[in-house]
Amino acid sequence: xxxxxxxxxxxxxxxxxxxxxxxxxxxxxxxxxxxxxxxxxxxxxxxxxxxxxxxxxxxx
Amino acid sequence: xxxxxxxxxxxxxxxxxxxxxxxxxxxxxxxxxxxxxxxxxxxxxxxxxxxxxxxxxxxxxxxxxxxxxxxxxxxxxxxxxxxxxxxxxxxxxxxxxxxxxxxxxxxxxxxxxxxxxxxxxxxxxxxxxxxxxxxxxxxxxxxxxxxxxxxxxxxxxxxxxxxxxxxxxxxxxxxxxxxxxxxxxxxxxxxxxxxxxxxxxxxxxxxxxxxxxxxxxxxxxxxxxxxxxxxxxxxxxxxxxxxxxxxxxxxxxxxxxxxxxxxxxxxxxxxxxxxxxxxxxxxxxxxxxxxxxxxxxxxxxxxxxxxxxxxxxxxxxxxxxxxxxxxxxxxxxxxxxxxxxxxxxxxxxxxxxxxxxxxxxxxxxxxxxxxxxxxxxxxxxxxxxxxxxxxxxxxxxxxxxxxxxxxxxxxxxxxxxxxxxxxxxxxxxxxxxxxxxxxxxxxxxxxxxxxxxxxxx
Numbered sequence: 001x002x003x004x005x006x007x008x009x010x011x012x013x014x015x016x017x018x019x020x021x022x023x024x025x026x027x028x029x030x031x032x033x034x035x036x037x038x039x040x041x042x043x044x045x046x047x048x049x050x051x052x053x054x055x056x057x058x059x060x
Numbered sequence: 061x062x063x064x065x066x067x068x069x070x071x072x073x074x075x076x077x078x079x080x081x082x083x084x085x086x087x088x089x090x091x092x093x094x095x096x097x098x099x100x101x102x103x104x105x106x107x108x109x110x111x112x113x114x115x116x117x118x119x120x121x122x123x124x125x126x127x128x129x130x131x132x133x134x135x136x137x138x139x140x141x142x143x144x145x146x147x148x149x150x151x152x153x154x155x156x157x158x159x160x161x162x163x164x165x166x167x168x169x170x171x172x173x174x175x176x177x178x179x180x181x182x183x184x185x186x187x188x189x190x191x192x193x194x195x196x197x198x199x200x201x202x203x204x205x206x207x208x209x210x211x212x213x214x215x216x217x218x219x220x221x222x223x224x225x226x227x228x229x230x231x232x233x234x235x236x237x238x239x240x241x242x243x244x245x246x247x248x249x250x251x252x253x254x255x256x257x258x259x260x261x262x263x264x265x266x267x268x269x270x271x272x273x274x275x276x277x278x279x280x281x282x283x284x285x286x287x288x289x290x291x292x293x294x295x296x297x298x299x300x301x302x303x304x305x306x307x308x309x310x311x312x313x314x315x316x317x318x319x320x321x322x323x324x325x326x327x328x329x330x331x332x333x334x335x336x337x338x339x340x341x342x343x344x345x346x347x348x349x350x351x352x353x354x355x356x357x358x359x360x361x362x363x364x365x366x367x368x369x370x371x372x373x374x375x376x377x378x379x380x381x382x383x384x385x386x387x388x389x390x391x392x393x394x395x396x397x398x399x400x401x402x403x404x405x406x407x408x409x410x411x412x413x414x415x416x417x418x419x420x421x422x423x424x425x426x427x428x429x430x431x432x433x434x435x436x437x438x439x440x441x442x443x444x445x446x447x448x449x450x451x452x453x454x455x456x457x458x459x460x461x462x463x464x465x466x467x468x469x470x471x472x473x474x475x476x477x478x479x480x481x482x483x484x485x486x487x488x489x490x491x492x493x494x495x496x497x498x499x500x501x502x503x504x505x506x507x508x509x510x511x512x513x514x515x516x517x
Contacts, residue, residue, distance in 0.1 A: 013394040018375045025387050032391035035452050036363055039356035040399040046353060046406055054404035059249060059294070 001037055006030050063126040063221040063275040067168065070113075070125035077110035077125030081170055084127035088172065088219050094515055095195045097213035099132050100139055100174040109170045122278050122302075124168030128222035131208050132174040133181060134158045134266070135255035143257035144177040144207070146190045146380045147373055158255025160224060160266060160283050167282040172220060175210030179382040181226060181259040182366055182389070183207050184234055184454040185434075189382035193436050197239060197513035198479055202433040205238035205454070207231040208269070212239035215269045217513045222270050222279050226256065228263045229358055230428075230458025233470040236269055237428035237482030240472040240511045242276045242499065243269045247489045248465025249294040251280075252287035260365040261292070262404070263358065263462055271510040273500040276469070277302040280492065301493040305500040309340060312494065317426040318345040320352050321457055324444035328481050329427040332473035336483045337425055339507040340498065346424060349413040350406075354460035357403035357410070359452070361463075364400045367392030384451065411464045418488040423498055427457045428470045428482030461486050469495040471508035480511055 001009070010029055014021045021029065061069070061080075069075035085103055092098050106127065113125060130136065133143040135154035142148050161171055176194045178185060186209020187193040194209035196202040197217035204212040208225025212235025215223050225232040227245040236243030244267045251266050258264055268279040284298035316337045322330060336342075348354075367374075367389050374393070378386055417424070430443055430453070440447045443456070461468050466489060470482040485495045502508035 009394055014390065017371060017393045019371075019378065019390060019393065020375075021390065022378075025383070025390070028383070028387035029390050031449065032363075032388045032452070033394055035449070036360065036391055036395055039359050040395060043353060043356050043360060043399055043402055043406065046350075046402065046409075048402070048405045048409055052405045052408050054401050054408070 003030065006033055009033070062272050063123060063270065064278060066126050066221065067120070067122055067124045071120035075125070077113040077170065078107065080125040081106050081110040081127055081172065084172055084220060091217055091219055091515060094200060095197055095213040095217045095219070096192050097175055097194050097210040097217065097219055098129065098173045099142060099176050099191055099210070102171060102173050106170050106172045109165070113168060113170070121166065121168035123164060123282060126169045126222060127172045127220050128164060128169050128224070129173045129175050129214055129220050130161060130171065130224040131177050131211050131226055133177060133226060133257040134161065134224060136161065136171065136174055139174055141257050143181065144179040144188050147377050156255070159252045159287055159289065163283045164279065169222070175214055175223060177210055178207035179385045180370065181207040181228060181231055182385050184230065184451055186212065186235060187436060195436070196433050197515065198511065199433065199514065201435055202479070203238060203436050205235035205429070205433060208235050211235060211269050212241060215239070215241045215271060216510065217515065221275060222268060224266060225269055227265045227267055227462060228260045229362055229462055230455035232267050232269060233428050233458045233468060233482065233484060234454055236470040236472065238433035240474060240480030241269050241271055242273060242472065242510065243267065243470040244276050244280055244492065245462060245468045246280065246492055247467045249292050251283050252290040252293040254287055254289035258369065260362045262361050262365060265462065273496055273503050274302070274305060277305055277496050299490065301496050304493055305496055307497055309498055309501050312422045312498070313420065314340055314342045314423045314425065314498065315344040315346040315421045316342050317348050317424050319347045321348065321426045324430050324456065325427050326431040328432050328475060328477065329430055331475055332481045332483050333425060333427050335473055336471070336502055336507055339502060339505050342425065346417065346421065348417070348424070348460060350410060351460045353406060354410045354463045355456055357406045358459040358463035360395060360399055360403045363392035364395045388451070407464060414464060414466065422487065422494055424486045426484045426486060428484045429454060430456060432479040432481050457484065465489065467492045467495055469499045471499045471502055472510055473508055474511040478514070
């Protein structure tokens with residue numbers, strides 16, 4: 001995702017969440033978003049079986 | 061003196077609890093202006109508790125007269141639970157001590173204060189925009205690591221013998237590594253989190269930091285046990301470990317983690333890992349399956365859950381956040397829901413894969429941090445030859461293990477250089493005993509130890 005696309009996502013997503021973002025925050029938000037998206041993209045390449053239960057309530 | 065030495069002296073009558081506490085308070089008064097470890101010192105409370113302990117005719121507990129302090133996300137009666145934030149200062153004081161404090165004090169330990177931390181535990185640096193950074197006791201220009209930075213500084217600097225911290229992705233193990241102390245992140249669900257300010261419920265743990273393995277173990281034992289007030293805390297009886305620390309490592313199958321865990325490590329991190337492995341006679345290197353994915357999934361769950369927790373504060377009080385935390389949390393609000401569910405599914409997959417690995421090995425060694433403590437204010441560092449953002453990447457070796465709640469002891473391995481660095485000893489769920497026995501073996505061999513602080517650095 002290029003910078004313009006990330007900015008569009010930031011604008012739309014923060015508007016949806018009701019967060020007012022100031023211009024000087026944007027570079028840092030974009031940097032963290034790019035880290036999140038890179039990790040997300042890799043994670044979504046994992047072909048996990050349909051019957052694996054998510055583990056939000058987790059027991060070790 | 062170590063915690064166990066203090067407790068033995070108080071129990072035998074060779075020292076009063078009051079003397080132990082006065083000595084501790086004196087050190088805090090002298091050294092805290094240098095290390096900025098404490099955000100509150102409980103002088104009156106601690107002296108009153110010490111006086112009551114000295115006056116009591118009851119049998120003294122295994123932590124009698126031992127001063128300890130807690131990260132300021134843990135409730136202390138009469139103090140507002142800051143969680144490192146400015147926003148929480150508007151909250152009323154906690155009505156009661158957190159259960160872990162109650163359990164430690166029931167064994168004779170005495171709370172002396174609350175400790176600095178990164179805002180809302182989302183830092184890995186020990187920096188704090190509101191209270192100032194906690195400072196590394198081996199070089200005060202450097203980070204303590206975080207988010208339990210004050211805990212690392214207080215124990216590493218010798219202000220207290222014990223501290224409690226929290227660890228969602230490495231927040232006990234990173235400061236333990238940078239500050240040169242022992243840290244235990246127990247199995248997920250082993251210690252109650254009731255009375256603590258959360259960060260990422262899926263991943264949050266509480267645990268101790270100490271200067272010796274025995275101190276770590278006796279503290280851990282004092283805190284074990286079920287607690288219905290924390291829905292994650294296991295309905296599992298206490299399983300004391302202190303008595304077995306010196307059983308040795310005969311018959312244990314220990315391996316060193318390769319691949320992902322060596323790729324980006326600095327020469328210091330590798331030297332510490334290899335020194336520990338050599339001392340333990342480890343010859344096997346294992347590949348932790350999909351470790352990079354595990355770290356990424358933990359990162360995504362953290363970003364999403366952290367953002368959800370703070371969403372209303374991001375809407376209403378964005379200017380009151382530490383900017384470094386706020387901007388990261390805002391980015392977390394933009395993660396697709398499908399990615400979070402995928403991360404939680406992968407968590408199950410990774411748990412099964414690690415169970416298979418632990419059928420072959422009893423423990424795995426890995427670096428705790430990729431490097432020694434960076435300089436305060438530093439924003440990037442070199443990882444695997446690339447300059448990368450510091451906050452998102454200091455926990456690359458700790459995150460895969462806390463992702464599935466494995467118990468880990470971080471041991472300090474002082475090298476010839478001035479700055480310490482840690483090694484993780486990772487075991488199967490509920491086998492803290494093995495990790496601590498291995499840590500104790502390294503301590504007896506002189507490989508793992510908490511080095512003396514260098515307050516003038």
